[in-house]
Each structure stands twice: as structure tokens, then as C-alpha cells.
Amino acid sequence: MILLKNIKIDSIDALRNAVQTAVELEHATIPPYLTAMFSLANTENTKIAGLIKSVVIEEMLHLTIACNILNAIGGSPVLNKPSFVPNYPGPLPGGVEGSLTVPIAKFSKNLVKNVFMVIEEPEDPIDIKLGLHLMDRVKIADSGNLEALKAELQEKAKALENKENLTIGEYYGYIKILLEVLEITAQLECTTIFTGDPERQVVNTKWFPSNELFPVTDLDSAKKAIDLIVDQGEGSSTDPFIKDGDEAAGEHEPAHYYRFEEIYMGKELEEDSSAEVGYSYSGAEIPFFPSQVPNMKENPKTSNYPPSSLAFLSSNLFNYNYTNLLNSLHETFNGEPDKLNNAMGSMYALRLYALKLMALPDPNNPGYVAGPSYEYVAKEDLTVEELTTLNS
């Protein structure tokens, strides 16, 4: 389970900062998931690749939703800075010291077990074989009395503020409570914190269905958006499957943690009345062919490749494209929602650059192939580096 540093939100600015951290956190999971998925391309591990892909797409959705929330409350997401990208291997943004170290690595079951499942682990995962006690989710009571509701919420917020660290679910829960507290406070003064320009909301049915990606314009839509992120990521503490309650039902998918556990266990998750918790990994097989996965050296860095190697050139080109992708996302979330189409184009291109890298020998490590490093490059930096290469 990932533990995040505790935060204290006492103003709309602090709330915006907390949501920006959520944006960074959602993004930070994408490069490691993508890399594992890329390493399965053109192998027979299509089922595993498909499961990881379904998670990656939802992480992209969460990133988009978090940006929508930030825009809704008058903030401006920042994605186009080198500091936006974590340094791999390293902790996730907002994570506590000494918590999980996330690498960029080829697919392996250990990676799934020791990294991906830890990232997605809910506070109380259902132990599908042994069974676990169940906890009711805290439900925010409806109340006609705004002042009373506010007091109630503030108490809940305080309880979270008093915890040393927060899970990702708690982090979002805290943001949700504070959204409500600040909105109630604003409403009592006949204003609102949802001052953002609705034109900045990103909705695009080409890439995400409208029941998953919708404009965030008020408290209800913001709460619904956060619930969706948490539900897709962690599920509830009784049901490993994502709720179908939201309007047009999507596929019946387990939450991320359990999707990764499916991969680890090698079988699909199914309802199972004979199992204590009602579920077991007893469905169709999810085969893994490890010998087909390119042997990528963990945590590649452009600067580790000799400037006179093709890996260096290809790594730079990957990072060019990755940077372009972040820049186009930045534009998308800063008033040009249609640029999402450009970003998706770069997403596909990123895959091709990664596959090219994984087909090249790692110049420093015999027996290994090169890999993507996900480094934000200002072209300025690149010019200096490449000048030395290309002029040598």
C-alpha cells in the first residue's frame, strides 16, 4: 500500500495544490505500467498486456479527471515541467520517505506483485483466498443544515489530518471532504469555489465514455469524479469489481489491484460461492511466457548510453516525443481541450519509439536491450547533448 505524506488543506490554494499532486501521482504510475506493457508487445502475452492496458487507460482517465477537478475550482494544471516527471527509480509524488520505490522495468510477475499491486493496494484488500473482515465505507450523511454538515465534515477532515500518513484512497477522500467544506463555506457567503471556466473541462467521447469522463462544474460532479477514481483504483472493501452503478454499465472489471492480482495468480477473478469471500481466482487462464519478454535493463537513462550509440539517439527521440506528449496534455488541460487528440497521437507514437528502443542492444550491458527513460527534455538541453554526439 502506498502511503502519502499527510497534508493540511486550509484554503482553496492548498486544495488546488493537493489536486495538482493528485495529477502528478496519477501520471507517475503511467510510465512504469506502459513500460511493462510495451515489453509484452509482439509476444503471446496478449492477455496480460490487455489487462495492463485497461489499467493504463483508466490511469489516463484519472489524470484527466483530476485536471478537470483542478480546472473546475479555478486552478491550472501544470504538466510541462521537468519536475512533473518523477525520477525513476523513486517514490511516487506525495509519497512518504522510504515508501515504495517505483522502477521502469520490463514485465515480470515480481514487478506486478511487488510494485504494481502495492501501488494499487486498498487499505483493506480482500484476501480472496483467506477472507478478511469487512469495513463499511464512511458515508457522508445528507443534511439540510449546511452548518451542521460542515461541522461534521470538518471533524472527519480532522480525523484524517491527525493520521500520520494517508492511503491514496484517503488522500482523495480528504480532498473530497475539503471540496465540500470549502464549497459549503463559500455557499454560506453566497459564492462558490467552482469558479473555473467550463470551457476548460476536457470531455472527449472519442477516448473516454461520457459516464466516465464528464465535466466537473459543481460539488456533485466533483464528488462523482473522485468516487470514480477511487472505485476504479481500489474497488470497495467488499467487492473487488468496479461498481456498475454508474449509468451505462461498462464492462464488469475488477479494480486495478485485483486486475494485477489476476495477472500474478494467472487466472481471472470470478464470483465463487464456495469461497469464503465470495470470489476466487478460478476463471480462464492468463498465461505468461517469460522467455518472449525482451530483457530490458531496469531504469534506463539517456545519459547512461554512450553518445555514440544508436540507443542514445533513440532514447533522445523517445524523450522528445514523451515531452511533446506532456506538452500537448498541458495545452489540453489549459484551455485547449481538443488538443487531447494530438496527445493521443503522441501516445501511439510513444509506443513505437519504445518498441524500437527495446529492439536495440543496451550498449553498456551485454545480454540486455535498451529501454525508455521518460525524461522531460527541454529542447535546449537536447541540443547541447546532441551537438556533442552528432559533431563527434
Place this chain on the structure above:
Amino acid sequence: MSYLNSPRLTFSGKFQSDVSTVNNDPNHFNNATFQPSYQDYRDEKNANGWWNPDGTGNFRLIDLTIHSVTYLDGTTTKDPKEDPIIGMSVMDTESRVAGKMVDLDSQQQGVSEIWGLIVRIGQGETTYVKGDYEVAAFTNLWFSRSTDKKGSAGATASYQSIIKNLEWNIEKSNSRYLKELKNTSQDALSIQFTVDRYNSDRMSPEFTIGRMVGTIGPAFKEEPIHHINGRQLFPQVSTVNYAMAIVDDTLKKVVMNFSNSLQFGIAPEKPLDIIDAEGKAEKIAKAGVGIVETANLVLAINTGTPSNPDYNYIGKVNYNTPGWYELESGICSFDLTDEQYEQVQSNPLVILDYSASQTNVFGLNESTTVIFQEQPNYVVADTYVYRMNPSDKAEVKFYATQFGKPLANVSVTTRFDTVTLLQAPDNPPLGVPTSALKFSAAITTNEKGIATMALEAGDPGNPRDFIDGQVYAITYNLEGDFFANCNQSNFISVLVFDSVDPKIIANPTWADLQPVMQLFSNLYPIMSKGIFKLAQREVVEEHAKILKFVFGKDVSDPNYMPVTRDLSKDKQQMILTYLTKVLEEKEQNEVNA
């Protein structure tokens, strides 16, 4: 006005062209005989998929540094302290996929175009001006450019186009150059670059990278986009290639583009100007790649006749000063005296190999060989590459000049010349039927020297069997002249696609789509291996939404599919109809469920 006018800048550096090469062999278009090995790299025995079967088509600008600017008043600087734009970069997109380099056709690979490129001038995160590069094809392809290289590495070619839809952001810049450029040419910029020394060795760290030098300057509506209305210098010996120049009437200068004109090779070792105590050269300069110094090139006006010349010398072409090519991008500028300015209006420019020795106190023994000779009367089709569908119409604009000034009321004659120019043995037949492309055999220029020719496409009726459509080449020249005397790059290439039965377009089945998708899957393996296996029905249907999006994009969009831009409008429509149907069925199934 063009890139040769002021205010202009020069830049140089590298480019990447990651073209896919499986489609370089026309016979690879035959699905029936296609072998999986055609997607492998060439080896010692087999051509396979040539040198880059995994190519993406990406075209990128890399490490292009601005080295010099020339202001409106003709003064010039290479000093960043004088103008901060010096040392800054010419870059491509920062927020979408790379532009694409694409052949017109497997049987016309001599006019590769650049699509979807964005050009930016700036530094790092800062963009001062950016815009869209108008699709352009290369010209003046010259295979014997670099004598130390073979094949495409030894070749060079030039691109000229405009950058349009400009976004300026120069308020924070204190560059005099940028201010002058914006004031002179706010809507569009003229850009020319020459590419050479391309690396197609996949084991090399510079694989798919080549050298680029270029120039950016003002552009105006009345000028051609892909050529200059200027002075055309034709090579007279086999070791040089076409050059072009303008006479700048404001500044009274000749400004010449020599970027695609001279040979590069390994310069021999030579002593440096350091002499040791014994009088021997202390150091020997290493052999290195440089311009082949063969001649003492001098620009002159010939006021006599070709057989009885009378030269008025303008100045030396200083191509052999260190760094000339990269710093000046092959652009040379010469001041004209009033007399020369007068003479140059009606007399041809020449570039001579000039030597002089003193025979005695009274006599100078001059020796001259003509290396370049101006073609006084000239005509060129501005856009010379066309993709057309049956019943499409297009207009070809010809610009005729005499000594660089518009040549009014002259006739331009045209004709098919496909087989001579493009037909290779053992390849499908080109240029037939001629009935599938109509145009006038002669058109006349207006007072601006412009003649417009209508092109009208019919339906070729699938003469190449496994390759869609047909390729045609149209040559042209001024009446009374011959194409043989013209620049052999100056002909028009047209690809006319076949039609598809409207009944099939309206209601296509997978059997109708499969051969088209199989072709892309065969010829563009990076896509079929890396993203979508397009030849498989279930893959196409699973990804119907995204495929409909990219197949339906505008052809100028860098995300357009197919990257190769060789899909007919009818087949595109057929694919889109099919995908729409799939999506409708999916939706219906969801509703039913």
C-alpha cells in the same frame, strides 16, 4: 520575395527521416506474392525490406542552430551579442507527433514530400514564431554530391516552401531581426533547406540522421512558394549542380543559393601555416570532410555573347572559407556597382573558374572556364506533385521569367513523358491509360508571367493491378525550347487513384477491406507489429473508433492514416463506411444488452 531576400537567417544542423522502406519495391505491393522476409532488414544476400523496414515515416528537425542574420538594410551579423537570435534554434513541434516524409508512389520516389511539419524559431521552451510547413517535395536531387559516400548518403536535395498560419510571440525578445521579419512578412515565411549526407546504416549511431542547412526569409503572395522568381544558374560541368539567385533591387545585390551546388568529399591532408625551426610544416591538418576545392569560382555578368564573352567580374565565391557551408547555408551575397546593376537586368550571370597569371610586366594572362551559366528564359511549375482522385480537378501554376523578371504572353507547351522519366524494367507499366489525366498542351502566361493549367483526373481503371491508380509525368518548356534544355527535375508528377464501385463503398464487407488492410499491414510493419494488426478483422473492429478517427483525418494532419498517404478517396470512404457500420452495430448491441 523569398528566403533570398532580407531579412533572412541561416541555420544548420541535422534532420531525421525515419522513412519506411518496405514499399520502396513496387513488387512488394503484390499481396499474393508478399513474403514475411520483406519486413526484415536487408542482408548481404537479400534486399528484403531494404534498409529501414521498421521506419515510422517520422521527419524531425534536430539541433538546427541559427548562425547568421541579414537585416533589411543588407548588413549581417553572426554575433549573439548583436542579435540574440544567433545561436537559437529552428525546431519542429513541441506538442504533437512528428511530421512525416512520404514518397508519392513506389514508382516515383524522386519527389518525397514532407507532411504535417511544424516549424518553430526559439530557444528551449520559448517559441518566438511558429507555423505550419506547407507540404513540399524535394527537387534538384543530385546523387554525386558527396564523393566520399555512396547511394543516398552521397546524395543531396532541396526543399523550398512556406511556413504559414504564423503565431508570433516576440514581445519579450529584443532581437532586431525578429522585429524586422515580423514587420516585413507577418503572414507567412519562405523557407528553403538542403539535406545531404543521410545515414542509412542501421548499425550507426546516426542511423536515419542527415545534415541540413537552410534559410528563412520573407514570403509574399504574388511569388511562387516552391521556387524563386529569380536567376537560374545551370551547371556546365558534372561536378556541380543547379544554383539560383536573385537580384535584390532595393539593396543592389546578387544573392545566390549555392547550398545544393558544390561537391563534398574528403579533403586531403595539408600543411598548416605553422613552420618549425627547420622550415618544415609543423603540423599537418587532418584529412576531413569538406567542400571539394576544385575551382576559383568567380561570379560575373556576360555582356558579350556565349561564344564571344565579355565578362564584368562581380566577385569571388568564397566557398572555401572555414565553416562557410554550415554558417552561411551556402548563401552568397555580392554588391553590384551601378553599372553592374544596369547590366545585370538584361545580361546573363555566369560563374567562372578564373585564374590569372602575369606573363610579363605588361600582360595578365587570364583563363576562364564557365562552370555555371544562367538560363535567361525560364519556366517552372510551382507545385509539381499531385495526388488526384477520379473527377478531381487541380490547377498547375507556371511562372515564366526572363532574367528573373516576369515573362508575359509566352506559351508553355506540355506533354506526357512518363515512360522516359520513370519506367523501370520489371515494374508495373506507368503512364497508361493517358485518357485518365487531361490537361492543355499549351497555355499562355499573363502579364505577371503566370500561366495556369487545368489538370483533370479520370479513372485509370487499375492498370497496375496490385498498385492502386497510376503515375504520370508531364514535362514542359517555353515554346520554341526543349525539355532536354531544361532542369531535368522540373516536371510534374501526378498520381491518379482508381475508383471503387459505389455499391461497394455504400455497403462494404470485410472481404472488400481486407486486401487494402493487408497491404498496409505488409508495407508499414511498424504499425502492424507495434500497434494494430490491420489485416485482422477482429483487430480492425475492436479498434473501429480510433481507426475511424485516424482514417478520417485530414491528409495534412501528421496523425493521418495511412502514413504513406497512398489511399484513394474511394477506398478511404469504403473504410470509413465499414467502420461506421461496425460502430453502429456495437452501439445497437449495447442498447439490446
